[in-house]
Amino acid sequence: MRGGALIVEGSRSVSERMRRILATVAPGLQLAIASTQAEACSMLAAQAFRFVLVGMDGPDGDGAALIRHVRRDLPHIEAIAMSETDDACLVASAIAAGAVGYLLTEADDAELAFLLRAIERGGAPVDPRVARRILGLFAASARPEPIAIQPLPAVENPARGKPLLSPRELKVLRLIAQGWSNRQIAESVSLSVNTVEFHAKNIFRKLCVKSRTQAVHQAMQQGLFN
Secondary structure (H helix, E strand, O other), rough: OOOOEEEEOOOOOHHHHHHHHHHHHHHHHHHHOOOHHHHHHHHHHEEEEEEEEEEOOOOOHHHHHHHHHHHHOOOOEEEEEEEOOOOOHHHHHHHHHHHOEEEOOOHHHHHHHHHHHHHOOOOEOOOHHHHHHHHHHHHHHHHOOOOHOOOOHHHOOOOOOOOOHHHHHHHHHHHHOOOHHHHHHHHHHHHHHHHHHHHHHHHHHHHHOOHHHHHHHHHHHHOOOO
């Protein structure tokens, strides 16, 4: 793995365990530990990291807040949430905040190591139990209030014979649906991160949504992935 990793976790035993697993997965990877979000923000501002592991149920508040900070102000860094169990509220808040993966620390070392190796392959390290939770969230989102899912007339009736999304936009959206970050997408399709962000904004505008989750849901509703 290129770059360094920051582990943000209030439990010293958990952070040391994750440090040990990462050292095994990627020997030579620069590793740092922060026990509070304030310490993490200071380290993120001063050092270069590729990704950050964020304990969702830490002692100093909501881990989702740190993930949102990374997503908004440090988009080149990937945020991966972690918690002991697959608590539905924690999973939902992490995904909504922009986490690209979710680990359960109750898993054994070999399973965590396997999931962390997915980062190098450009994938999303998501525990299978959390993946099940996420699918459940999508299933639940298929039954929102009608006003939340009804697109504007312009979306329901695109120009005759003209696809709603361009082939490149659809490819970007497919990768978004797989949990890929803008940087990962940019590397995959040989574009700049700014260009990928431009495509994402166009996708949001055309689908009349404001988030990645809403975009994926709307695309599924309209059969764009078929």
